Amino acid sequence: MTGLQGKKILFGVTGSIAVFKAAAWVHALVKEEALVTVIMTRAATRFVSELTFEALTANPVHVEMFGHAVRTPMAHISLARDADCICIAPATANTIARLANGMADDLLATSVLAASGKPVMVFPAMNCNMYMHPATRDNLQRLRELGYIVVEPDAGALACGDEGPGRLPEWDRAREQLLACLCQQDLAGQQVLITAGPTREVLDPARFLSNRSSGKMGFALARTARRRGAKVVLVTGPVSLEDPPGVEVVHVTSAREMYEEVIQRSSQASIIVKSAAVADFRPAQAELHKVKKRSAPDSLALEANPDILAELGRNRHPGQLLVGFAAESRDHQEEAGRKLREKNLDLVVANDISGENTGFGADTNQVTLVDHQGAHPLPLLSKEQAADRIWDHIVTLVAK
Numbered sequence: 500m501t502g503l504q505g506k507k508i509l510f511g512v513t514g515s516i517a518v519f520k521a522a523a524w525v526h527a528l529v530k531e532e533a534l535v536t537v538i539m540t541r542a543a544t545r546f547v548s549e550l551t552f553e554a555l556t557a558n559p560v561h562v563e564m565f566g567h568a569v570r571t572p573m574a575h576i577s578l579a580r581d582a583d584c585i586c587i588a589p590a591t592a593n594t595i596a597r598l599a600n601g602m603a604d605d606l607l608a609t610s611v612l613a614a615s616g617k618p619v620m621v622f623p624a625m626n627c628n629m630y631m632h633p634a635t636r637d638n639l640q641r642l643r644e645l646g647y648i649v650v651e652p653d654a655g656a657l658a659c660g661d662e663g664p665g666r667l668p669e670w671d672r673a674r675e676q677l678l679a680c681l682c683q684q685d686l687a688g689q690q691v692l693i694t695a696g697p698t699r700e701v702l703d704p705a706r707f708l709s710n711r712s713s714g715k716m717g718f719a720l721a722r723t724a725r726r727r728g729a730k731v732v733l734v735t736g737p738v739s740l741e742d743p744p745g746v747e748v749v750h751v752t753s754a755r756e757m758y759e760e761v762i763q764r765s766s767q768a769s770i771i772v773k774s775a776a777v778a779d780f781r782p783a784q785a786e787l788h789k790v791k792k793r794s795a796p797d798s799l800a801l802e803a804n805p806d807i808l809a810e811l812g813r814n815r816h817p818g819q820l821l822v823g824f825a826a827e828s829r830d831h832q833e834e835a836g837r838k839l840r841e842k843n844l845d846l847v848v849a850n851d852i853s854g855e856n857t858g859f860g861a862d863t864n865q866v867t868l869v870d871h872q873g874a875h876p877l878p879l880l881s882k883e884q885a886a887d888r889i890w891d892h893i894v895t896l897v898a899k
């Protein structure tokens with residue numbers, strides 16, 4: 500289950516070559532069990548037929564204002580009334596101009612007018628000169644003033660051969676925007692600092708000490724916080740994950756680098772969540788050249804890394820909320836309680852790393868939230884769902 504499951508999305512498609520990308524978006528939405536109804540403008544049907552979207556959604560596609568009375572009575576009103584949000588992608592310069600002027604000259608424009616109070620998302624896609632033209636800029640500004648959410652296009656090579664802004668964004672960014680528009684903005688105004696992933700402690704140019712953290716939990720926390728309206732900085736060790744859209748991402752390698760980046764940013768943060776699996780120790784000496792088998796020492800001397808979270812706990816400013824993780828293979832709650840007190844935290848997320856579907860590398864997680872009131876176990880969830888539940892709990896702590 501994702502935040503899109505069961506959401507009713509009225510998807511407007513207008514006449515741009517980017518309709519092929521919109522078809523992929525609709526496919527992705529249906530896969531996440533969103534309930535998608537498509538309205539196409541007549542121009543859009545010149546690029547692909549209604550059949551494409553009918554096959555993808557298993558729903559009739561609406562084009563004409565009149566003539567569907569039997570299938571969908573008062574379609575221009577009822578389609579918008581039934582939707583959780585309206586998403587127009589691609590939105591051409593012409594449709595943007597029509598919407599900016601409150602036109603009601605086809606089913607899509609009329610539905611947008613009838614969508615009072617529903618979020619309307621507009622994804623412009625067109626030639627870069629058309630996009631940069633003052634008339635289009637003015638029309639987009641007017642849409643923003645009307646409360647529509649205008650999502651900036653990507654820049655790059657366009658279908659016409661020009662280069663510049665005007666490409667429909669990749670699905671990942673569009674999905675985040677949609678989820679943000681469908682969920683409560685209960686972290687709006689919060690400055691959130693999150694750490695994720697493992698750290699690497701260099702032994703020699705070929706080797707390092709590290710751990711099995713994939714960064715998935717921290718990245719899920721960053722995405723969900725952003726969706727819920729927070730301004731998010733993510734300091735991450737080496738992982739093979741895409742940077743979450745809309746999040747400032749700082750890449751580090753070692754625990755000491757993470758320490759520098761986190762401490763430097765900590766005073767601006769209202770909430771800090773330390774989900775990184777920081778290496779507690781580093782080799783006492785990083786060798787300049789690869790250590791040869793024949794001259795390898797019998798033992799490895801280690802030095803302690805700074806405990807970033809403990810330092811944050813010592814220097815926290817009033818009102819700042821501090822959340823730690825406890826990666827444990829046994830005695831989860833006791834260990835989490837100990838870390839909560841010793842590191843001066845508000846919440847510890849105890850992470851069972853012993854199970855197959857939990858902890859390091861898995862897409863799911865089973866965590867227990869331990870605060871000063873007690874322990875709150877959560878069921879096995881996807882990391883994104885677990886992240887949302889962690890934020891739900893943090894929101895209650897912020898309100899106290």
Ligand code: CTP
Pocket residue numbers: 754773774775776777778779804805806807808809822823824825826827838
């Ligand atoms: N942490 C940190 N800096 C370190 C070690 C840990 O900031 N050098 C943070 C982690 O990001 C996590 C929390 O402290 O939020 C607990 O980390 P964990 O590895 O579970 O525990 P430790 O404090 O290292 O204690 P122990 O080794 O006894 O389990």
